[in-house]
Amino acid sequence: MSKKGILLVNLGSPRSTKTEDVREYLDEFLMDEKVIDYPWFFRSLLVQGIILNTRPKKSAEAYKTVWTPEGSPLIVFTQKIQEKLQKIVDVPVEIGMRYAQPSIEAGIRKLTEQGVTEIVLFPLYPQYAMSTTETVIDKAEEVRKKYFQDIKINYIEPFYNREIYIDCLAESIREKLPENFDALQFSYHGVPERHIYKTDPTNTCNLTDCCSRAENPSHQFCYRHQCFKVTEKVIEKLGLPKEKVLVTFQSRLGKDKWMEPYTDATLEELPKKGIKNLAVVCPAFVSDCLETLEEISVEGKEIFEEAGGETFNYIPCLNDEDRWIEVVKTLCMEKINEFYLV
CATH class of the missing domain: 3.40.50.1400 (Rossmann fold)
Structure with missing residues (x-):
């Protein structure tokens, strides 16, 4: 055999x-x-x-x-x-x-x-x-x-949409989420917007309302949709109100148009909106790396605190749980x- x-x-x-x-x-x-x-x-x-x-x-x-x-x-x-x-x-x-x-x-x-x-x-x-x-x-x-x-x-x-994965991610976040937080930020690795169109053989993606549709032929190829779907399913498992959750995209390179909103710009704006206690998770990664440990938990924290934020809690990846x-x-x-x- x-x-x-x-x-x-x-x-x-x-x-x-x-x-x-x-x-x-x-x-x-x-x-x-x-x-x-x-x-x-x-x-x-x-x-x-x-x-x-x-x-x-x-x-x-x-x-x-x-x-x-x-x-x-x-x-x-x-x-x-x-x-x-x-x-x-x-x-x-x-x-x-x-x-x-x-x-x-x-x-x-x-x-x-x-x-x-x-x-x-x-x-x-x-x-x-x-x-x-x-x-x-x-x-x-x-x-x-x-x-x-x-x-x-x-x-x-x-x-991204398998229940065993969603359950695993939700429980990992639940255990690490601080008791008092104003918002939970899902920061995904960004890609240029043109990548979304290039990977869509169905030509049905418009980067606006199609991501939120229950069904769309491009969903199986659409990184943006899949990021929002992970967030949606996880916050449902956690029982969090939608107004306490936001999705952003990090790690952009060059001057091309990348998916928005940008993580760094959002971190700078949140304290001005009264969000002083923040938790951040990065579900595009299953293993912590430079983009999570340095870009988010170090640089991101500095941006948030310099803008007036008080507590910044980075939630680690699944790693070897x-x-x-x-x-x-x-x-x-x-x-x-x-x-x-x-």
């Missing part, structure tokens, strides 16, 4: 906080046409001609503020997920990163060296986006066709069982 295995795939991280390692990582990341979707010449001009001459040093300093003795938080948490999952499933589990090391190729190779011929690949992103799920699948298929033509891969779909490991197991085993049905 064919042997099954699991590959958990996350974003990736520089190998160290050295400027040259950060530059190498940013080069691979930002030159991905699914991340910066300009034609190659203009993308190269922007990334290698401008960004890589200025940003690596600043990003390296930011990474130093979140780096752990074991290494990059995102890598460390992904490894912990792998280790905990391995203890409760009877198939090999490995990890791979879309950018840098350990690579997707390295993860697949480790599995094949253990005799695996059928792989469940889990992109660790709740919502679908061109710059996350789509680029992971594209890279995995490129690697498979080049080096591993005899293996089969089953991909786990975005799980046991209930999240159970969700990962369930989603993986569903896909493993599909192999037996073929």
Whole structure:
């Protein structure tokens, strides 16, 4: 019989906080046409001609503020997920990163060296986006066709609307939510608005009212809709009034139009509206990383407090919580069982 295995795939991280390692990582990341979707010449001009001459040093300093003795938080948490999952499933589990090391190729190779011929690949992103799920699948298929033509891969779909995930996220937030708060802010990683249109094969998305419709053909491809759906389902589980909840988007790059409202601008305005005690959660991520630990819990806190905010509570990602490991197991085993049905 064919042997099954699991590959958990996350974003990736520089190998160290050295400027040259950060530059190498940013080069691979930002030159991905699914991340910066300009034609190659203009993308190269922007990334290698401008960004890589200025940003690596600043990003390296930011990474130093979140780096752990074991290494990059995102890598460390992904490894912990792998280790905990391995203890409760009877198939090999490995990890791979879309950018840098350990690579997707390295993860697949480790599995094949253990005799695996059928792989469940889990992109660790709740919502679908061109710059996350789509680029992971594209890279995995490129690697498979080049080096591993005899293996089969089953991909786990975005799980933003799965009740087991919503229950898990809601309970995690409930345990960490302070007793007294004026608002709970859901800050999602932002993407350029054009990415939403590019990933919509149905041509039914208008970035206005379609996200709130009960049904729309673009929902399965629409990152914006999926972010709002997660928020809607979680606050329903928590029993929170809608007026105490807001959705924003962080991490914009360049001068293009990105999804709004922006997280940093909102944090600056909230104290003026009487919101002095704030809790923030980042459900675009399942593992804490630079974008949560530095951009939100450090920079975001500074913006909020300098504008007059009093208390800022960052709610950590699911990381290696046991209930999240159970969700990962369930989603993986569903896909493993599909192999037996073929």
